[in-house]
Amino acid sequence: MHEMAKELLDAGERDFIDQVIASKNERPGALLGILEAVQEHHPHKYLPMETLEYIALKTRTPLSRVYSVATFYALFNLQPQGDNTICICRGTACHTRGSRNLLESLRLELGLALEDESDGGGADKILQTTPDQKFTVRTVACFGQCALAPVVEVNHHICGHANERTLQREIQTIERGSE
Amino acid sequence: MPQKKLSVRIDGELISALEGQTILQAARANGKRIPTLCDLEGLTPVGACRLCIVEISGTDRLFPACTTPVQDGMSVTTVSPKLTQYRRVSLELLFVERNHTCSVCVSNGHCELQAMATEMGVSTVRFAYNYPKLDVDLSHPRYVLDQNRCILCTRCVRVCAELEGAHVWEVTSRGIHSRIVGDLNQKWGDAKGCTSCGKCVQACPTGALAEKGWAVEEMVKKNDNISSLVRRRGVQA
Numbered sequence: 001m002h003e004m005a006k007e008l009l010d011a012g013e014r015d016f017i018d019q020v021i022a023s024k025n026e027r028p029g030a031l032l033g034i035l036e037a038v039q040e041h042h043p044h045k046y047l048p049m050e051t052l053e054y055i056a057l058k059t060r061t062p063l064s065r066v067y068s069v070a071t072f073y074a075l076f077n078l079q080p081q082g083d084n085t086i087c088i089c090r091g092t093a094c095h096t097r098g099s100r101n102l103l104e105s106l107r108l109e110l111g112l113a114l115e116d117e118s119d120g121g122g123a124d125k126i127l128q129t130t131p132d133q134k135f136t137v138r139t140v141a142c143f144g145q146c147a148l149a150p151v152v153e154v155n156h157h158i159c160g161h162a163n164e165r166t167l168q169r170e171i172q173t174i175e176r177g178s179e
Numbered sequence: 180m181p182q183k184k185l186s187v188r189i190d191g192e193l194i195s196a197l198e199g200q201t202i203l204q205a206a207r208a209n210g211k212r213i214p215t216l217c218d219l220e221g222l223t224p225v226g227a228c229r230l231c232i233v234e235i236s237g238t239d240r241l242f243p244a245c246t247t248p249v250q251d252g253m254s255v256t257t258v259s260p261k262l263t264q265y266r267r268v269s270l271e272l273l274f275v276e277r278n279h280t281c282s283v284c285v286s287n288g289h290c291e292l293q294a295m296a297t298e299m300g301v302s303t304v305r306f307a308y309n310y311p312k313l314d315v316d317l318s319h320p321r322y323v324l325d326q327n328r329c330i331l332c333t334r335c336v337r338v339c340a341e342l343e344g345a346h347v348w349e350v351t352s353r354g355i356h357s358r359i360v361g362d363l364n365q366k367w368g369d370a371k372g373c374t375s376c377g378k379c380v381q382a383c384p385t386g387a388l389a390e391k392g393w394a395v396e397e398m399v400k401k402n403d404n405i406s407s408l409v410r411r412r413g414v415q416a
Binding site for chain 1: 340345346347348349350351352353360361362363364371372
């Protein structure tokens, strides 16, 4: 295990993880903070399996415990995230103001697969990334901004009273900016 | 330091318990039985199955007997129509959550879930079944993990971490998506930490963890071996 985790991670990544772990000083419950810092450091904002393995090794935590924590919290991603994140609120207020249609049209716009009704009728959280790694679409239960329903968060910036046109404009702005 | 003696009433009977004991331990020490599924003597109680719920006079809430410590003067009711109703619902929800098909299960006839359902008189389930699509992991040379039969009691997790010290098992994800996983979601056969000791298999109350080579109704679990091992080693639960 030791050799494998070392082989698969480059030296810079390893140094960063070592520093984060050292800064947490073996406090109980440090794992959460370590995972958060390491994910934030990754260019694609996610935790690859090799990273989890290395963290487990260095913090002397069982592999299964690290995996369990990383999958319990929606905050942690085990898949690479797109460069831009669009987060649609699926809370009650936003739902009544048409967030389902907003989500569907956004997925059509970005060419993502539509909801599969067999997996629980769409009650689950959604997390999809476009093949070109440009956009990630995810849903959230509530932003606490119900007065602005329907709420969409584009790259951690809140857009209230969103509609299909404002979403299209946001996407265009991002695409123009990246060219 | 001698432990303080407390007097507690369980189902109207006055019994003495030691400070720090849970209601379940005190009841058992006095020959009273409270139904349980996730509890296994010697392992840390977690309160996962909610079958050991009891009524405590003075409060409307129900408490799990396995994790609630006894207090002096406490009056506990372990059998009542309300408790039976709640226990039945808990069992029904366990059945709904996975694909428990007793007739083709290795543990048929030796299953704690099945025995508990019989005891509680749960012959039908009032809710719609979930029918989740779940894996059967056959990668280990000696054992099988069938997620369809798992009730997430976490006995395997605890026995592996506390008694074997390998900590191969853990619960991943949350809510309805919770599952038992080994290491980093690896196949059991590839789990590097696994010592193939089989304690998880013996601790499992259902047919979720079983030995290979047994047909329907043939897998008899040896729970007592786990508990006696704990007693011999003097591991503190």
